[in-house]
Amino acid sequence: MNIFSVVMAGGSGTRFWPASREKRPKQLLTLFGSGSLLQQTIERLAPLTGPERVLVVTGQSHAQAVSEQLPQVPARQILAEPAARNTAAAAGLAAAWAARHDPEAVCLVLPADHLITQEALFIETLQRAARLAAGQDVLVTLGLTPRSAATGFGYIEAGQVLDDAPPQICQVKAFHEKPDLATAEKYLASGKHWWNSGMFAWRAEVLLKEIAEHLPGLAAGLEELTPALGTDQQAEALARVYPRLPAISVDHGILEKSDNLCVVRADFGWSDVGSWEAMAELWDADAEGNASQSGNLLAIEASGNLVSAQGRLAALLGVKDLVAVVTDDVLLILPKSRSQEVKRFVELLKDNGEDQYT
Amino acid sequence: MNIFSVVMAGGSGTRFWPASREKRPKQLLTLFGSGSLLQQTIERLAPLTGPERVLVVTGQSHAQAVSEQLPQVPARQILAEPAARNTAAAAGLAAAWAARHDPEAVCLVLPADHLITQEALFIETLQRAARLAAGQDVLVTLGLTPRSAATGFGYIEAGQVLDDAPPQICQVKAFHEKPDLATAEKYLASGKHWWNSGMFAWRAEVLLKEIAEHLPGLAAGLEELTPALGTDQQAEALARVYPRLPAISVDHGILEKSDNLCVVRADFGWSDVGSWEAMAELWDADAEGNASQSGNLLAIEASGNLVSAQGRLAALLGVKDLVAVVTDDVLLILPKSRSQEVKRFVELLKDNGEDQYT
Numbered sequence: 233m234n235i236f237s238v239v240m241a242g243g244s245g246t247r248f249w250p251a252s253r254e255k256r257p258k259q260l261l262t263l264f265g266s267g268s269l270l271q272q273t274i275e276r277l278a279p280l281t282g283p284e285r286v287l288v289v290t291g292q293s294h295a296q297a298v299s300e301q302l303p304q305v306p307a308r309q310i311l312a313e314p315a316a317r318n319t320a321a322a323a324g325l326a327a328a329w330a331a332r333h334d335p336e337a338v339c340l341v342l343p344a345d346h347l348i349t350q351e352a353l354f355i356e357t358l359q360r361a362a363r364l365a366a367g368q369d370v371l372v373t374l375g376l377t378p379r380s381a382a383t384g385f386g387y388i389e390a391g392q393v394l395d396d397a398p399p400q401i402c403q404v405k406a407f408h409e410k411p412d413l414a415t416a417e418k419y420l421a422s423g424k425h426w427w428n429s430g431m432f433a434w435r436a437e438v439l440l441k442e443i444a445e446h447l448p449g450l451a452a453g454l455e456e457l458t459p460a461l462g463t464d465q466q467a468e469a470l471a472r473v474y475p476r477l478p479a480i481s482v483d484h485g486i487l488e489k490s491d492n493l494c495v496v497r498a499d500f501g502w503s504d505v506g507s508w509e510a511m512a513e514l515w516d517a518d519a520e521g522n523a524s525q526s527g528n529l530l531a532i533e534a535s536g537n538l539v540s541a542q543g544r545l546a547a548l549l550g551v552k553d554l555v556a557v558v559t560d561d562v563l564l565i566l567p568k569s570r571s572q573e574v575k576r577f578v579e580l581l582k583d584n585g586e587d588q589y590t
Numbered sequence: 591m592n593i594f595s596v597v598m599a600g601g602s603g604t605r606f607w608p609a610s611r612e613k614r615p616k617q618l619l620t621l622f623g624s625g626s627l628l629q630q631t632i633e634r635l636a637p638l639t640g641p642e643r644v645l646v647v648t649g650q651s652h653a654q655a656v657s658e659q660l661p662q663v664p665a666r667q668i669l670a671e672p673a674a675r676n677t678a679a680a681a682g683l684a685a686a687w688a689a690r691h692d693p694e695a696v697c698l699v700l701p702a703d704h705l706i707t708q709e710a711l712f713i714e715t716l717q718r719a720a721r722l723a724a725g726q727d728v729l730v731t732l733g734l735t736p737r738s739a740a741t742g743f744g745y746i747e748a749g750q751v752l753d754d755a756p757p758q759i760c761q762v763k764a765f766h767e768k769p770d771l772a773t774a775e776k777y778l779a780s781g782k783h784w785w786n787s788g789m790f791a792w793r794a795e796v797l798l799k800e801i802a803e804h805l806p807g808l809a810a811g812l813e814e815l816t817p818a819l820g821t822d823q824q825a826e827a828l829a830r831v832y833p834r835l836p837a838i839s840v841d842h843g844i845l846e847k848s849d850n851l852c853v854v855r856a857d858f859g860w861s862d863v864g865s866w867e868a869m870a871e872l873w874d875a876d877a878e879g880n881a882s883q884s885g886n887l888l889a890i891e892a893s894g895n896l897v898s899a900q901g902r903l904a905a906l907l908g909v910k911d912l913v914a915v916v917t918d919d920v921l922l923i924l925p926k927s928r929s930q931e932v933k934r935f936v937e938l939l940k941d942n943g944e945d946q947y948t
Contacts, residue, residue, distance in 0.1 A: 250903075250905065530935060530938060530939070532931075532934055532935070532938070537923075539921065541916075541921040544916070544917075544918075544919055544920050544921045545608075545919060545920045545921070545944075545947055546920075546921050546923075547608065547920055547921065547922045547923070547924075547932075547935045548922075548923050548924070549922075549923075549924035549925075549928060549931055549932075549934065549935070550924050550925050550928050550931075551912065551923050551924060551925065554909065554923065556914070556921060556923055558899075558902070558916055558921055559902075560902075561902055561903060562902050562903045562904075562905055563897065563899040563902045563903070563904050563905065563914060563916055563921075564905045564906075564907075565895075565904075565905070565906050565907075565909050565912065565914055565923065566905075566906070566907035566908055566909060567907075567908050567909065570907060570908050573890075573907055573908075574905075574907075576890055576907065577888060577890070577905045577907070580888060580890070581888070586903075589903055
């Protein structure tokens with residue numbers, strides 16, 4: 233198979249502030265283990281694709297940092313978007329790039345900022361998805377077995393079972409937007425609603441055909457771009473064409489309109505690493521659930537705290553369920569349950585003109 | 591008057607851990623304003639004594655750091671104790687030093703690690719105490735008007751009023767040890783019980799006479815030391831004699847046994863800067879009582895917190911009445927009301943052999 237790994241590194245999230253900044257988004261951070269989330273993503277794909285078959289789509293303002301983190305990936309395979317045009321354009325660009333270099337190319341589309349704990353199973357599942365995409369004109373989605381009634385993800389409703397041998401393969405009955413809690417609980421109980429992970433597999437040609445059918449404006453733009461992809465003209469062509477592409481997600485723009493869909497059930501220990509709170513499962517913790525990124529922690533009558541302090545000794549006494557983060561220029565403290573609210577600091581700081589902290 | 595300021599810089603407290611360390615005790619820290627507590631103490635005394643009439647008594651292990659902080663004080667006036675022998679020996683040593691250089695010397699004995707907010711009144715009060723000591727064979731104590739029923743200080747019970755013009759001067763009726771809360775409340779209500787501040791004034795000769803009467807072992811040792819004081823032999827003589835001196839406080843060893851006592855009532859905005867919690871009154875705070883040493887603070891639904899973070903932006907959300915301290919190698923978080931318990935970390939770290947943090 234002629235697999236290309238397409239790593240979507242476009243995020244500029246503020247959910248890991250103060251570690252994440254405009255110039256240093258989450259995927260470029262080392263939040264656990266060694267290496268940034270992006271570097272860990274590329275490394276994890278090594279059994280499937282070497283660096284010569286990796287494409288990274290990222291924002292112009294992060295392209296330099298991405299290149300520095302991935303010296304093994306050829307510069308022209310780091311596709312810098314001059315403007316954010318959502319995932320349909322990003323996936324289309326990668327497909328056009330891959331198809332130009334290999335008409336049989338199968339694209340595995342993967343976010344750069346997720347965590348996978350069972351890597352062998354991950355590779356196995358992706359291989360299954362790639363084989364499926366290679367053999368049929370089908371768009372393959374990955375549906376994650378939900379661990380909770382999460383309201384932060386969209387859901388894929390599985391239809392008829394096509395192959396019951398794990399990983400199970402089904403037709404897609406429907407896509408569902410982020411549900412309310414009651415609906416999410418029904419989804420969880422059904423056993424047939426899986427989290428929409430943002431991971432996909434398709435032949436480049438098949439995606440481009442679907443784009444031509446459902447997003448003719450995008451198709452025209454990609455056609456204009458194609459001769460330049462992988463050449464010295466790539467950056468100039470992107471600067472000229474990309475900002476004009478329609479901005480729509482691959483889900484809304486293509487998947488929800490397509491009839492050639494299936495879903496591979498995925499169960500490989502996945503996390504979208506959505507906030508500091510998610511680190512509780514990833515960092516070493518003491519018996520009272522105090523977790524520290526470096527492991528250097530001394531707790532007295534303290535429990536459930538999360539500390540990232542650049543290797544400093546975290547000395548905690550009589551405090552509970554806090555997040556504390558020390559960076560070169562910020563000390564953040566807030567309750568773990570309010571981790572999502574760090575973005576309020578970013579907003580306030582911008583309002584105050586204190587951009588050095590955002 | 592021939593005043594010498596005797597600054598007692600012997601402490602090795604752990605109450606400001608992790609800022610304070612064995613090698614960097616509280617008096618050497620900059621906790622507010624500019625300059626360490628020791629430097630601020632010396633500066634505050636400038637209207638009374640220039641550096642040529644300052645004596646600093648400190649532990650051998652801190653003498654180097656004290657010298658570096660006080661380049662204006664001649665090296666031989668930094669009296670390094672080869673072993674801690676409590677305050678009677680320290681005050682006796684300073685008195686012997688001063689008497690050898692000026693038989694009429696009046697010693698003002700002052701801790702190095704206190705805060706005074708009304709400096710003019712402080713100087714006025716000390717001048718009054720010094721005049722008293724210069725004119726009579728009397729040991730003068732300073733009694734601080736209590737602001738609360740504190741159980742952490744000893745009390746001086748004032749007797750007959752000798753001079754009612756402020757600062758009031760009284761005979762000393764009795765010294766009282768640190769009381770329980772009920773007793774402290776009675777003391778506070780009485781109006782005649784003042785905090786024992788550890789600040790004194792006496793002619794060097796008068797103190798030495800009292801030492802000869804009440805602590806003959808100390809007197810003999812000081813006599814042996816005297817010829818070397820202020821000479822090249824000073825360090826050698828201290829190393830030989832000082833460790834053998836009796837270890838007793840000036841209160842227990844001398845004041846409580848003496849009949850030649852009076853107390854000057856002091857009311858100049860004093861704090862012993864006893865713990866991180868005390869910083870709440872000293873650092874700039876926002877409307878919700880969040881105080882930061884550097885003033886660089888952004889608080890959302892947070893109140894009553896105290897932050898020392900080496901100038902970092904302190905971003906606090908939804909937390910209340912915490913102390914947070916960042917140093918080069920430690921992050922400390924605990925409730926403000928438990929500030930005194932930081933010493934538990936020091937004990938634990940010593941037990942664990944992690945001396946780099948103590």
